[in-house]
Amino acid sequence: MVSVKRVAIIGAGVSGLVSIKSCLEEEFQPICFEKSSQIGGVWIYSDDDTRGKASAMYNGLVTNSSKEMMCFSDFAYPPEYPPYLYTHHVIKYYRDYAKHYDIEKYIKFNTEVIDVSPTDDNQTTGQWNVTIRQRNQEQFIEQTDVFDAVMVCTGKHSNCIMPEYPGMDKFKGQIIHSNTFRRGEDFVGQNILVVGASHSAGDVATQCSHYAKSTYISLRNGCYVLARRGPNGQPMDSVANRRFSSKIPGFIRSKMLTSLVESRVDHDSLGLRSDRHVFSASVMVNDSLPDRILNGTLKVKAHIEKFTKNGVMFVDRTYIEDIDTVIFATGYGITFPFISREIVDERKLELFKHILSPKYTTLAFIGSVGAIGAQAPVYELQARWAASVFSGTVKLPDLKACQMDAKKRVDGMIKRYGYLKIKFAPVPYQEELANDIGVIPTLDMFLTDPKLAVKVFFGPAYPPSYRLQGPHAWAGARDAIMKGWENTISSTKTRHISKEHGVTGHILFTAIFLFFLILVILF
Template sequence: MMCFPDFPYPDDYPNFMHHSKIQEYIEAFAQKKNLLRYIRFETLVSSIKKCPSFRVTGQWEVVSEKNGKQESTTFDAVMICSGHHVYPNLPSDSFPGLDKFQGHYLHSRDYKGPEAFKGKRVLVIGLGNSACDIAVELSHLATQVIISTRSGSWVMSRLWDDGCPWDMVYVTRFANLLWNVLPSFVSDWLYVKKMNTWFKHENYGLMPLNGTLRNEPVFNDELPSRILCGTVSIKPGVKAFTETSAVFEDGTVFEAIDFVVFATGYNYAYPYLDDSIIQNRNKELYLFKGIFPPLMEKPTLAVIGLVQSLGAAIPTADQQARWAVKVFTNSCTLPTPKEMMDDIDKKMEKKLKWFGQSQTLQTDYVTYMDELGSFIGAKPNIPWLLLTDPQLALEVYFGPCTPYQFRLMGPGKWDGARKAIMTQWDRTVKPMRTRAVSEAHRPQPFYDLLKMLLFPLLLLSVLLLFY
């Protein structure tokens, strides 16, 4: 689900890889595509400014620095690909008394391993993926670990139906259609029911304040069992720190704290770019489809990777970059500034409904990928596939929305895309079947979804009889 769309992972790689495997894969991709000669490592970009002739040429002056020497270069276009995990957010001002705390505190970015925390009492602030990973790892060595969370979160397992990777089952075109067309009370009921299939979140102190919002869940297979065993405890937000303890919003106190780990996320900023270039309204970057500044005289700047969804980052960035290049080379034309601004406002309203906070970077993965694919002619044409290749069409629609789907047709078409899609479950199962005892079981997401929908559809039918 996370590979480049024309470069599948080796079939002996595990489904959820160690970061060293990801690095091996990216290096192999760079070598295969002969990209290393275009990369300038250990080089700082100091500034990006419009050239004096920008209104005519759309060119940029980029000042870079390496080994203390600066160099200015003119480029026809610029992509900003630094993502949104850039500057650690350490909200020390939000916690009264932290300046008097005598223990140690650090941001999760500076956490490198559990050894220094052996036998210590640790408070982890936050309930995202980093917070949960750190708390679970520390719980094997630390004396006590407490997680403090203001809002709670859904916690999901990587293993879903029949032990399949969650995203291979959940991120499908059919499931995406259901979430978008079902009445909100039905989709909300289904969402909460699915999230509570593994364990009841309210019993573990993890229940989100607004459980129906589609905020990004946490993926951690160990956290519930660590809570069940008492090695990790969940507490509400911290009201204040003393010299040695933390006072929580419910009045309870965690005494004799040795370490506080702030897993409080990141901020993003562009210090090398003038603020007027990327319009910012109410601390929100205004970008068409999360990529293009809508008020540029020439569309020669794109922001890549500044979105977040229940989908993989690599194929998303790949799709964004493909579109950006076509705009840069005048193969695609952007809408008018007004049309782009109207689209941004419309998307913001939808984000408020689904995710509850307007500044979120979250977006719906399948819908977003299809939007970008439509601009470059790479969106799969399901009716056409149904007429010409029914087996492939069913796999594309009901199966996982793997990146290969966006190389089936249009510019950048890859001849191996069909085979990659038709064999994707074989490659998923292979690294696990190191002891083959019978034929591998392939999931049937279509039938599983039908069974899951049976009750709410019956309920809806009964309700309609009374109107």
């Protein structure tokens, strides 16, 4: 068993912040290296050109997850914040979190990690050589230090993916990636084609459609479009991500979610229909896209076949000419330029529990996964789990079992999506990690605190439920859960209503939901 004291943390974005705090909880000595001058990672908005680099915020971005679902487990969003957040809300929250837990003093800014390699005695000590390049005025200083463990927190948005199609080199218009997009008004009077089927593609297309002469969106396999508002006005993610519903067989949940989504958007008439079932298809959270299609300012096109000098031909043999700009909202790839592929190959990303290198058990990757829901709580549990492994609280199986687990998880993702895409429903994964570290909510709560138990097991899977008991519990967790709905709507109830309908509405929704579930099971 190796002894861990000093931990190198690479990146001060969301996963880096929770990694620092998790290390402090285990009484480690974390040192975080951040190549920029501030915390926040991809949530920092800048007008600077990030062409070809990591993900970047665009003007007007609104979160796809509601604030009560995307908060950290022991630090609530302010009640006055709206249910869905703009970028400035989110970055302020992360700065407040860092200040509250005195995290920033453990971060070295303007410091880039350029190499991470095992020490000669790594197999017995678990230690790592970490080489950094620090900017000091006009000079760069490189130095190497030894750490007992490393947590890589550079995320999954570090490298733009740009597809290639025949004729692109002859196309006379502009071709860009969505990481350079900032605002729709930059494309006034242009003919725009957006390529992609996820959240950013929908945002870019709808923003451009307000200003461009014409706007099109090209979908390879179609997609499912989800509104932020779910049944009874509740945030959709708080309806979808609940403990009891995660226990329902997958084929039933798929039918239920598909039925719910299609009750709000006619995917056939709008040309959005996916050829895959909802759990393996592209999902786009967007409230405006169906309306923009219905009023004719946005048109849906098939997959691209080829570019011409002035336009694009699609696989259904339709053609658009005089295109001024093509915006590829085609996502990002993971890259770890400071680590040899012999240690971890980002093209496979075979990690035990999607976190730990099977061979090098003091090397953890936090935030290299995607969740169909809020990301931050997933990263937080990953960080807590990794810190518990380093401390010896969580025991690991042997090397072969770790390798089999890592391969099985990746193979499962490839089978689901047809290519390597690490993305899954958050609740089952969070429960798995929480169970390992001893913080999972238990059924005996129905005897000791039945009101809370109903909220925890049948209501939204709010992150504070992982601070109710076990290591590093939070005294405010119960209150945060019980007031979850109240805090969600606190900022929107700006007009007094004499008669409260909320309780009746929730009961009605639950009854309808259970009735619908029975129908699906029977028929």
